[in-house]
Amino acid sequence: MHLLDVSELHTRFHTRSGVFRAVTNVSFSLERGETLGLVGESGSGKSVTCASLLRLLPSPPARIEGNYARFDGVDLLRASDAELRAIRGKRIGMIFQDPMTSLNPYMRISEQLIEPLLIHEKISRRDALARALAMLESVGINDAARRLHSYPHEFSGGMRQRVMIAMALIARPELLIADEPTTALDVTVQAQILELIKKLQRELGMAVIFISHDLGVVSGLCDRVMVMYAGRIVETADVRSLFKSPQHPYTRALQRSIPALQAKGTELYTLPGLPPDLSKPIAGCSFAERCEFATAACRTGESPAVLASAPAHAHACLRAHAGEILTANEH
Amino acid sequence: MSSSDPILELRDLRTHFPMERGLLFKQLTGTVKAVDGVSLSLARGEVLGLVGESGCGKSTLARTIMGLAPATSGSVWLEGVNITAAPATGEARRALQMVFQDPFASLNPRLSVGEALAEPLRVHRLRPAAEIPARVAELAALVGIPARSLGKYPHEFSGGQRQRIAIARALALEPRIIVADEPVSALDVSIQAQILNLLAKLVRELGLSLVFIAHDLSVVKHLSDRVAVMYLGRIVELGSAADVIERPQHPYTRALVSAVPRPDPDGERARQRIVLAGDPPSPLNPPSGCPFHPRCAYALDSCKTTVPPLAPYAGREVACLRVAEIS
Numbered sequence A: 001m002h003l004l005d006v007s008e009l010h011t012r013f014h015t016r017s018g019v020f021r022a023v024t025n026v027s028f029s030l031e032r033g034e035t036l037g038l039v040g041e042s043g044s045g046k047s048v049t050c051a052s053l054l055r056l057l058p059s060p061p062a063r064i065e066g067n068y069a070r071f072d073g074v075d076l077l078r079a080s081d082a083e084l085r086a087i088r089g090k091r092i093g094m095i096f097q098d099p100m101t102s103l104n105p106y107m108r109i110s111e112q113l114i115e116p117l118l119i120h121e122k123i124s125r126r127d128a129l130a131r132a133l134a135m136l137e138s139v140g141i142n143d144a145a146r147r148l149h150s151y152p153h154e155f156s157g158g159m160r161q162r163v164m165i166a167m168a169l170i171a172r173p174e175l176l177i178a179d180e181p182t183t184a185l186d187v188t189v190q191a192q193i194l195e196l197i198k199k200l201q202r203e204l205g206m207a208v209i210f211i212s213h214d215l216g217v218v219s220g221l222c223d224r225v226m227v228m229y230a231g232r233i234v235e236t237a238d239v240r241s242l243f244k245s246p247q248h249p250y251t252r253a254l255q256r257s258i259p260a261l262q263a264k265g266t267e268l269y270t271l272p273g274l275p276p277d278l279s280k281p282i283a284g285c286s287f288a289e290r291c292e293f294a295t296a297a298c299r300t301g302e303s304p305a306v307l308a309s310a311p312a313h314a315h316a317c318l319r320a321h322a323g324e325i326l327t328a329n330e331h
Numbered sequence B: 001m002s003s004s005d006p007i008l009e010l011r012d013l014r015t016h017f018p019m020e021r022g023l024l025f026k027q028l029t030g031t032v033k034a035v036d037g038v039s040l041s042l043a044r045g046e047v048l049g050l051v052g053e054s055g056c057g058k059s060t061l062a063r064t065i066m067g068l069a070p071a072t073s074g075s076v077w078l079e080g081v082n083i084t085a086a087p088a089t090g091e092a093r094r095a096l097q098m099v100f101q102d103p104f105a106s107l108n109p110r111l112s113v114g115e116a117l118a119e120p121l122r123v124h125r126l127r128p129a130a131e132i133p134a135r136v137a138e139l140a141a142l143v144g145i146p147a148r149s150l151g152k153y154p155h156e157f158s159g160g161q162r163q164r165i166a167i168a169r170a171l172a173l174e175p176r177i178i179v180a181d182e183p184v185s186a187l188d189v190s191i192q193a194q195i196l197n198l199l200a201k202l203v204r205e206l207g208l209s210l211v212f213i214a215h216d217l218s219v220v221k222h223l224s225d226r227v228a229v230m231y232l233g234r235i236v237e238l239g240s241a242a243d244v245i246e247r248p249q250h251p252y253t254r255a256l257v258s259a260v261p262r263p264d265p266d267g268e269r270a271r272q273r274i275v276l277a278g279d280p281p282s283p284l285n286p287p288s289g290c291p292f293h294p295r296c297a298y299a300l301d302s303c304k305t306t307v308p309p310l311a312p313y314a315g316r317e318v319a320c321l322r323v324a325e326i327s
């Protein structure tokens, strides 16, 4: 059985200006110990996908529908509040984009760290504090014993992000969902945090969903990558084939637009136009307006389905499936 | 002045901020040495990249060049003229224009794009009134904003388009140097590419010089001729982009380069990373001697007392006492 198995997830926001389709028909699964990267430009639905799984979105305006989202057999979409509470913060840990919004500024770090332990485990306050201290040390907070009782504002941005990681991991979750945990940090601090996540993952055997818009970060950390565009999955593959032979034109465009993969000084590929307005219906492929390969057939009917093109590689481009688009290596 | 003279020169520039406590009776509690002895020169048509961790003084250096932050000591020379004390928006600095990270904050929400581009032309009397519309259209075309969009307001544009408008507005004043402070950091990769291409085109076609601040080393390498690495208010390494980013010599630059994740799954897994311990120290309380010594794997006792000067080494300049032994 998969650790996580999501089938046909849809999330819509019902707002005054219309129904906004933030996530459409997202299906994927995750094994124990596996790291899945979720990439795509801002607004593509990465955060909403993960927040929907944990039912963290305010409803209204959010409306979540789907076949199921099973975590170790429990359907998160239909679980009772009590069942969800037993899973969130205990079996699934979360790190959010902005540490300051998810740390309580009026509560000492120590209290925030031991809270999930006191709720979910039969543990004395003393033992919980000992675990909190050990956790702070393992996320690389110098002088942890003295810092344990500080307030969040006494920490730098990088330290707060490490505290967030400590909070997410202290209950030894089976799944960690990390939403751009290093985007706001310097590369040197980012490197520390990524090494830490890898180390803890090895030690705890946990699965990770890692959201990022940085292809570099994803390439070093993830086993498998899922690319989102306009609320849909457009390509999913093991990390090596995604970088070596991207199939979907959007994935290819992303790679051609980053300087790290291009020779110095060359003109970078730029996508024309903008992502589509998700409050309007889209005929056919949602990438068609910006796709250099689009034909009339791409703009009609249903949105192309995500279909396998090779073992462990699937994508949603009609023309690549028909063999009409050569991959980079075949040029 | 010959054309090989630097267009911009910074001589031992320092920008210190006093830290005060108390409302009525101000008490000096310390000094933030945000920029602490920077000497640099920029050639005509050159792109100089400026990199370093958050808080190391990049923006303060840019603001000091622009006259937006007062220099504590040292001087800024523009085409051979000392402009250190000249007002930020005066004629003396017109050849020097700045582009910021957040284009929304730098554009007036109540001015249409056409008005935003016409305003500097009028204020500085750069064109007779009759020629302004044609010049506005020319500026818009230069940055790829369609003429039919000139009546729209900033909120009607995407982040990348707003940044192009901000660049066009800077270009309206016919600068010879643009100082761009993280102009692509807030943009998605696919949009970032548009701005990078645009900046490269402006340097190429208009012969502009560019000081380009960014924290993404691959972006800096792509665009820059030379790169300066800053740490706690000082330049620690300065050289050609290829030398500094592909063959770094200063221990800090080495760590910085090795921390950058590369979009190459096999390379990333094989790579030995230098992970720096701790956060960058506070500029309020900088370490003695070499500012990098508390995080440096090569530090000796002498590093705690001697400030290393920026000195020539291996075809670039490096501020490290032990650089010859390390490499």
Ligand SMILES: Nc1ncnc2c1ncn2[C@@H]1O[C@H](COP(=O)(O)OP(=O)(O)OP(=O)(O)O)[C@@H](O)[C@H]1O
Pocket: B017, B032, B033, B034, B052, B053, B054, B055, B056, B057, B058, B059, B060, B061, B215, B283
């Ligand atoms: N007006 C000011 N008063 C006091 N301190 C200041 C002031 N402006 C900047 N500083 C301090 O000077 C140091 C350098 O700041 P600066 O904004 O130049 O850094 P930066 O390198 O641009 O960082 P980032 O990458 O985060 O943009 C920081 O410690 C900052 O807090």
Ligand SMILES: Nc1ncnc2c1ncn2[C@@H]1O[C@H](COP(=O)(O)OP(=O)(O)O)[C@@H](O)[C@H]1O
Pocket: A013, A015, A020, A022, A040, A041, A042, A043, A044, A045, A046, A047, A048, A049, A061
């Ligand atoms: N509470 C909300 N109400 C309306 N729209 C929302 C809400 N939260 C997110 N969205 C929209 O859903 C889309 C997907 O957002 P998000 O998942 O945060 O993108 P990403 O994480 O990929 O940057 C965005 O266009 C966003 O504006």
Ligand code: SF4
Pocket: A248, A249, A250, A285, A286, A287, A288, A289, A291, A292, A293, A294, A295, A298, A304, A316, A317, A318, A319, A320
């Ligand atoms: S289906 Fe058509 S429009 Fe969509 S990505 Fe493929 S070629 Fe482009």
Ligand code: SF4
Pocket: B250, B251, B252, B290, B291, B292, B293, B294, B296, B297, B298, B299, B300, B303, B308, B319, B320, B321, B322, B323
């Ligand atoms: S001078 Fe000393 S402490 Fe500074 S970088 Fe060189 S070896 Fe390290």
Ligand SMILES: [Mg+2]
Pocket: A046, A047, A048, A097, A179
């Ligand atoms: Mg997000």
Ligand SMILES: [Mg+2]
Pocket: B058, B059, B060, B181
């Ligand atoms: Mg700055």
